[in-house]
Amino acid sequence: MVLLPTERIFVRGADGYEAARRSTVWNGLVPQRFPDTIMQAVDTAEIVAAIGYARDNGHHVGVCSGGRSWTASHLRDGGLLLDVGRLDHCEVDTDRMIAHVGPGKCASDFALELDAQGLFFPAGHCEGIRLGGYLLQGGYGWNSNAVGPACESVLGLDVVTADGERVYCDADNHPDLYWAARGSGPGFFGVVTSFTVRIYQRPRALGMCLYMYPIEVADEVFSWARAIGPEIDDRVELQLVTTRGVPAAGIEDPVITVASPVFADSEEEAAKALAALGSCPVVDRAITSLPYAPTTLANWYAAVMGNYPQGYRYVVDNMFTSASADELLPGIREIVKTMPPHPSQFILTGWKPSAHRADLVYGLEDEIYLALYTAWRDPADDERYRDWAGSNMAAMSHLSTGISLADENLCRRPAPFTTDANMARLDKVRSSYDPDHRFHSWLRGE
Template identity: 60%
Template structure:
């Protein structure tokens, strides 16, 4: 690897290798999978050198930008891992409402940069999530029910292909690669060095409501939430988090919390959009009720991160569904009964019905999104809790339309994440741009 300066690449067994490997996973459950070499790229030349080495030595290639994959799908035995977290550039053109950003740019950092210029982008909900993996897998983010998954706002990409060629792709140039880059996630067969983004005006107001219910009214709460799916104002992110304790809210026991932001043109509009939470038939059983309060993104980022602690071990799985509450409740009760300690949680999100989407690999979504996040601190509990998310989602898979790649568990539970037509187009594009299979694909697929 003469083309790579010392200190920017680590072979397995080198000093610094294990620190570099573990550093690509945000939580403590780092899989026992070991790339042959890790390249900490700082520019396109590093990437090309890594690809050249992989090709010459018969290794496949994986890519990581921020390491927020719960499954750490970027860690593969014997592969060359390209760590792009140092490609964190960002250039904002406020007049034209566009930006050019690197895959290693943190989404929350971009949001702060944009807010300072009175702009907005549907960035991810968690601090630490970088734009590379987030945008490739689809990107459910702030105000995405209005602006769509973030990949719809990707208007172009700079990509290094399997043969080391540096190209720009968009709707007119290399359209098949552009199609694939918007939804293929960890199965994308190229290295994105820059994303070109469409930006939006910053919403004038962000408001929030908070309602917390005990678990013994779960039937009533989830039946109500399912019944009003089509009525929820699209400016509202109607989400419910069930967990065993919520000390940050002063709740010691199990609770189901609807904490939902609304982005609007005025405080009055936000408050009106959130009024639907008062229609819950057991609203009088709420142990915490805040119909409305002004909020902002920094406050929301802080709140979200109470559920994702980097000193814990994590597992996740998910499903899209249009099933009725009666069909879903047996599975929900099992989820609640078997849930590991907090901050483990069950997320219910009212997402659709959604408008028609652009022509892109991201091609499966439905009215409701369910996701499970199991967490614990002791490695001795891996067997006890490690399959909580996967087994519960497997039990409900008959009600699923598919999954979202953001919280995938494909290595343990293959599931459908794109339409049959989209998968056929992805396979055809892969055969064109990566005919020798240099880039590892998903860890599982149906």
């Protein structure tokens, strides 16, 4: 019998509870949702014991590995919150080109540790994200156009089920549970204690381009980006970031930044792959024009995190679409017109959907991904800014294929993130592994 660790169990109202609750939320906008009990597990035995405790006491269970969910969907009123962020083991097998990693392993640390060994994994673009939530929700990361979303690199998982059973699932063992784990995100009905993932040889060259355009040529820039997106080399990430200024560059006016990484086998190939991003018809209007420069993964992480400072209150929303530029531009103009101050941002990313991913829970991808990130510091501005992302995405929802769970806003704007067939299959698998709905599903409503 495993006794639950009293020093890492926090009951609502007791000392340490609020600190433990807030420690599971990276967002400065901490929801007013309060589990009855929070447990910080350090190993599988404790997780099994926690699930037994929840079952015996009729508690629902939420799971958190890193707290980077924008909506903090793991925080629910009542029940048990199981924090597995301390399961952060990492074992790399270079002979088999696999790694065994815990859900609490920081994805950016994992990526940089592999990078130092000449290896690679499509970890997320932001620092601090833990692998648990990232892999379960699909995992769009570095070089994902070439190697696929990170969930495709998950070869197997160790899972504690709703009845406290420890199982290993892969394509041959508990294949339905394995299927469900690759894309269901916060709707997954089990506790992952370890992932077995495929790792890759690191591409020899990592480079980037950088173009900055004044907002006055927004129509031309977005129309161009929409036209070339499907033709871009898979090793290039087409990324347009629109902000009301770039403080780090001393730019105060609204600007569209085309900052695209490339992964290739040589500097020459990298520069050639990025050449298409210099073809914008208004490139002569660019404030900054850098067709190619070598860089490092560490530098990219530092650059990305300049747009996501800690201490801010964030609300996000997103959509996949195949709509034309003419269809998208009215909504984009409204986004640009109403955009809150930096570091709020609008991101347009090119994506390469694949027919073989249609059967994944992560299944509503399309040619273009649009994401809005509202960020503000003062709680007095909550009413002013809280609905900007959701209202603008709602206004364009008729053009949407679906959303990504990475930037979901389901508690404020319900939207589809998988096909009806996949959702029906997911419900069937859930009824088998969690018939009593012990685990919380996706958060619907505040």
